[in-house]
Amino acid sequence: AQSVSQHNHHVILSEAASLELGCNYSYGGTVNLFWYVQYPGQHLQLLLKYFSGDPLVKGIKGFEAEFIKSKFSFNLRKPSVQWSDTAEYFCAVIWHFVSNFGNEKLTFGTGTRLTIIP
Amino acid sequence: GAVVSQHPSRVICKSGTSVKIECRSLDFQATTMFWYRQFPKQSLMLMATSNEGSKATYEQGVEKDKFLINHASLTLSTLTVTSAHPEDSSFYICSALVRGAYYGYTFGSGTRLTVV
Numbered sequence: 001a002q003s004v005s006q007h008n009h010h011v012i013l014s015e016a017a018s019l020e021l022g023c024n025y026s027y028g029g030t031v032n033l034f035w036y037v038q039y040p041g042q043h044l045q046l047l048l049k050y051f052s053g054d055p056l057v058k059g060i061k062g063f064e065a066e067f068i069k070s071k072f073s074f075n076l077r078k079p080s081v082q083w084s085d086t087a088e089y090f091c092a093v094i095w096h097f098v099s100n101f102g103n104e105k106l107t108f109g110t111g112t113r114l115t116i117i118p
Numbered sequence: 119g120a121v122v123s124q125h126p127s128r129v130i131c132k133s134g135t136s137v138k139i140e141c142r143s144l145d146f147q148a149t150t151m152f153w154y155r156q157f158p159k160q161s162l163m164l165m166a167t168s169n170e171g172s173k174a175t176y177e178q179g180v181e182k183d184k185f186l187i188n189h190a191s192l193t194l195s196t197l198t199v200t201s202a203h204p205e206d207s208s209f210y211i212c213s214a215l216v217r218g219a220y221y222g223y224t225f226g227s228g229t230r231l232t233v234v
Binding site for chain 1: 159161162164167211213215221222223225226228
């Protein structure tokens with residue numbers, strides 16, 4: 001079965017530090033890749049997504065992610081984090097197969113809790 | 119655009135009663151909606167896929183008779199937790215698949231269910 005792995009369960013950084021959160025998925029083929037953020041007490045918000053084209057994707061709030069097909073990875077980065085970036089971050093993948101056309105399911109990774117220390 | 123409204127945001131019910139959660143697409147037609155369950159400090163687990171006008175497709179291990187899903191129109195899907203028990207207490211989130219130029223998922227704000 002397809003799966004999404006986020007190896008960093010909890011990351012603690014100081015403000016202004018650089019961030020990289022890992023995301024790997026288990027199976028190749030045609031994929032759409034997403035990063036979502038969930039601030040405390042709030043619902044999921046889309047940070048960025050990759051469908052095709054330039055593998056370096058820029059999202060909101062200064063986040064970016066790089067799709068490396070050969071490594072099945074889609075790591076999230078930010079050059080300088082802020083205290084307000086404290087949240088839970090989820091990587092998610094849609095696999096496109098002929099068999100699931102019209103019912104594409106979003107599979108989430110286990111999430112990474114990011115804590116920024118002022 | 120592509121907003122999903124979910125309510126109630128919080129509900130407390132007694133064991134043995136049923137609770138209905140609504141998920142509405144406000145500015146688009148959602149032929150496919152998804153229901154997730156999120157345990158504290160864990161990821162979202164897909165419970166079922168809801169297609170307008172047809173039966174929902176449940177993930178393995180999800181009890182169909184306990185979690186009734188109805189998608190009667192292109193803008194409304196409902197999840198009814200029947201005969202609720204304390205172990206059903208969780209955060210339930212709906213999502214709709216947005217097609218076209220803005221292909222992707224949009225999420226409701228979630229419902230915190232507490233069964234006492």
